[in-house]
Amino acid sequence: MTEPTHGLGGLKYDPTKKARPQEFNVFIAFVIIVVVFELLGRLIIGESFLFNTREGTEGLFNTQRLSIIILQVATVGIIALGVTQVIITGGIDLSSGSIVGATAMVAMSFAQTALVNGNPNPKAIFGEWAMDLPVLLPILIGLCVGMLAGLINGALIAYTKIPPFIATLGMMVSARGFARWWSTGNPISFPTESYNAIGTGMRPVIVFIALAVLFHLIMTYTRYGKHSYAIGSNEQATRMSGINVDRHKVLVYVIAGMLASIAAIVVSSKGQTAQANMGVMYELDAIAMAVIGGISLQGGRGSIVGTVIGALIFGVIISGFTFLKLDAYYQEMVKGVIIISAVVLDQWRQKGRARS
């Protein structure tokens, strides 16, 4: 019943009929995928994917499965928030998985406890002085590792004009090497109670949601967000508008590195140990989440909300396969198929736009 209003120049348009946001389509895809697994579950193995069908347990939904999905998604999801920002500026970050490894090793070395069951810590990296430090210290040191790696990425990309793919590929290899060198390949274990507490229960999910909300607000309402989209959309024009594109890019990679570090702290806390090969392939999972969430690899388009839904889709598909008792090998193959389909879909959208 709304009257069509008039826009500039008297063209009619109905403000209630806004163009449907991309995120809405992604959400529909999410719902469809959940329904498909629900139906497949009932048909193939006679179980419900979503709902609680077990005797003697309360509740409508299978909360156990759902919380496992969200928990699985949360860690890589934190990385995907940073990757999203990088891709929006027209870049790519292949180093986040290795930054997870490097950060986990370093942070855990400063999070160790002196006594394990009354005996000295068998995995001690440093001497007494590094034992039982306040939890803030390993966290801050960990964040610095990721931000430093991001700073190097950003500086290489912005000031030496090395393509992001190459610069972050180099960082991917180097940071992994660093993680192995740090303790000559040995795992680092037995953190303090308080470090341990970071990743317990549903806390990783809370961290993920809090960061997602924070960066959604930043990308939507601040100069940082506006300029990120502008750079990805037309870097030359952005530069000509007087924006310091190089400095902005450095900041974006620093933030991406920091988010990878937060993910590292969460996983190492959850697992109570740090290993040099932690986070292997996380970068690809994170990129996949962003791509499923509708980001454009050309830059300029995509959003935090899209990536969060993309992360949920990713989680549902992976656990859906486990639920259907399909081999883990299929999961890997299907991941690849999802990524490629999402990119192809993006290219179709681009073509559709070019024609109109």
Next chain:
Amino acid sequence: MSDIILETRGLTKHYGGVHALDDANFTLRAGEHVAVVGDNGAGKSTFVRQITAVEQRTAGKVFFDGQDVSFAGPLQAREAGIETVFQTLALADDLDVPSNLFLGRELYKLRLGPFSILDRKTMRERTLEALKTTAVKIPNVDNPIRNMSGGQRQCVSIARTAAFASKLVIMDEPTAALGVQETAQVENIIRGLKERGVPLILVSHNLRQVFDLVDRIVVFRRGRIVASLRRDETDGNDIVSYITGVKGSEGAAA
């Protein structure tokens, strides 16, 4: 003397062996609107690119606002007060109209360094005001400009220039890709600049438009300025004979 806004002396640009611009002497006075005409490849865009420092000149001097300037880049030229609509559009397709208009000059509600919070409401209102003066038809300024027509986008680009115009506006073929109505809108913006006393260099192929709008016409031919004529002492045929080289092969100062 002091009413000269822009002057070039011996402005020259060579691309390797190509003498795209040779010894251009040009002056622009306060409030004056000058058209730059000439065949394709005559060096008009090259001339614009030297003044706005998109490229660095081979030789010659540029005086702007009484000072011998050599800008390091287009940004410095803009900061000095030269607003330019380049022949290739410089807009961010994925941003909406207000974001494009205010790109690099955003207004803020709260200053927090890079995370300063944008004042989207005020920027939107000012955008609507700026666009009203252009009479451009844009149903919804909140849509990304990607889906808008060439004319609408060009109008955004020009509105941006006009809105922030301070000392000098340069437009390189602003109506080349536009329809009749859109061209009329752009011409209205130009008249608005004249009323406000903002000087303008207008590169154009459209002689009707040139005679409608400007005070003086400068003709480029093969990288040289071959004529500079007041509108009331010339006509279309005259200009065409300069453009094609029937007249004025000896060169002239503008």
